Amino acid sequence: MEWLPKITEDTLTVLRRPVSLAEAREYRRRMGLSRWSLGFDTSLADMAVLAVVWVIFCIGLAVLMSLVPHWLVLVVMIGILATTSMIVFFRASRRAIRRHIRMADFASCCGLEYDPVGKADTIGLGLLFDVGYSRHYRGVLSYGRDGQRLLEVGRYEYTVGSGKQRRTYTWYYAGMRLPRRVPHLVLDSKSNDGIVMGKALISNLPVVISNSQRISLEGDFDTYFTLYAPKQYDVDVRYVLTPDVMAALVDKSSCFDVELVDDMAFFYALQGETPDNQVLGDIFTALAVVGRELHDQIDGYADDRVEGARYSNKIAEQGKRLKKRTRPAAL
Template sequence: MPLRAATELDTAALTASVPLAEARAIAREADAAGPASARRPRAAILLLIVAMFGLTLTLFAPMSVRMLSGRPDAADIAFAVIGILIPLGMLAVPVWIAARWLAEDRRRVRLRGFAAANGWTYRLWAPSGGAVGAAFEAGGDENLFDVLRTADQGAEFGRYKSVTGTGRSRTVKTTEYVTFSVPAELPHIVLDSRANDGPFGRSNLVLDPVRDQRLKLEGDFDRSFRMYCPTGYEADALYLLPPDIMQSLLTHARALDVELMGSTVRLYAPQGIITTDGDSWRRLLDTVDSIRDMARQWAQWRDDRLMPENAVGSFPGARPLGVARQGRRLRNRFPWFAFVFGLVGLVVWLISVISEDSEGIAGWLGS
């Protein structure tokens, strides 16, 4: 059943004017509802920067006035201009930060209004609950933001953020996603879109499958997606994604990563899913509906590996529903580079410790 026809989707709230009071109210609500790591240190930061602006202006303004008095040469004028620009630059920083926060708050108000107009729900924040997916980073501080769910809870749209490490090793992973269920049990298949790759062709996905699971195809589809399926499931993947479905994915989801796993389909993109552009929402819902239409064919698929050896009957209804263990998850590559880098660091540290304490160790052994 379609989520909502594109012509029926009410997108007026996405471009509506948002009063300042509403933006400030939703900012307070977000700070109260969200995790501590996502709260804005607005007062402390802005007051500190304004104080620095005042101090800088106090120091540089008299100097600039003195340099411009009398008969200033080019150097005096240059230093005076710099003395004026520095405090102005200091003032521009809090203004820029405040403008970004205000734009984000107004976007949240518009998304909430958009959800309400279409009978959906909207949450500023939700715990990730240990989200499982090819673009999700396990083991970090994981949170979901701007979570929209359709009226029948059949589809969820949101922004996933994971923070791992601390200090210089701190890494932030952000991706936007769509997740919905289909009436089928499918093996783990990932279509890694080349259109949303990062610099140097780096995939948007966290998942890094073992290369022998790559299923290379011919034509435009292989130029648009890197396709992965569990070893031994190549024929099943081609059955689930025949040429007509591949063409539909090229038409509707070329810029999205697609993941099939069990009865769940997930779509990912670095950005552009949670948006205030009405046409983008219409295209996205068309994409979800087109994939749900594909699921009618997927519902006929059965994993022959679950069939007892002496089973009789080959029609789908006689075969068990589900996926054999080897087809449920793609095998991930071992992070050899990180392992070797960490091992080298450990060896260097041990050598430095031993060299520093060599005299003490020698004395202890000789005693």
């Protein structure tokens, strides 16, 4: 794993540096990208401004309708709403461009490739990547060798539902190539589950995995993760998730949902208001510590259910994929 970049605090400061308007324009020109193709980076503050303006619009419309001609009220109020909306979206667009410039600089410092609009290799592998519609990859960092992508880190966006139930979700993800294929494992972090009556009851993952596939491990590991594995793979799970691997998971990636599928390890986190430098710092720390432990341990794994598995690097059919269904809210 000598290819894994070593991230320092100095490297992460690149993600906080100021970006001038001239630099943003030059970046768009050089990349041949329109303002809109880079997406938006809308903050909670932006959404709050739009919500307040909408409330004022509705109240003002009701009050002014009784005082001045209706057509004049509509023209003025719609103009105010449209102007405010454009300001908010232009701000979000500029913020997205600045983020891409910083990410490109970060990639250069780390010896990685960077694609602002994302051409990723993860479709069809992880459990996130076949949910919903309007799927987009943003800001993909990657490293490849001999025609094979070994590392990929980025943001993945998809939409579910329609009408008033329409929701768009954005996840940070990291995918790392493993030396061997492994049975399908999902470690659902309890730190990011929904809280109901003081208890973590609702997973934030967009799929529901059958409870019959849950496995309990030793120590206090179950207080940090809910582990899912194919039936009759208990021994294999304990080979892959040794005490050292479990300790690394708890210490360095308990804030991430983790998935092992085929010869890939994925780390997932829903995007919030946490700055890029902090999230990417956590991601690369998890890759360096947990990824290395997994890589070293899995290098000796073979599925004994398959004849000659040590040489064929195959997983038995029953171990390739967990049984799961899309969560109702994500239909």
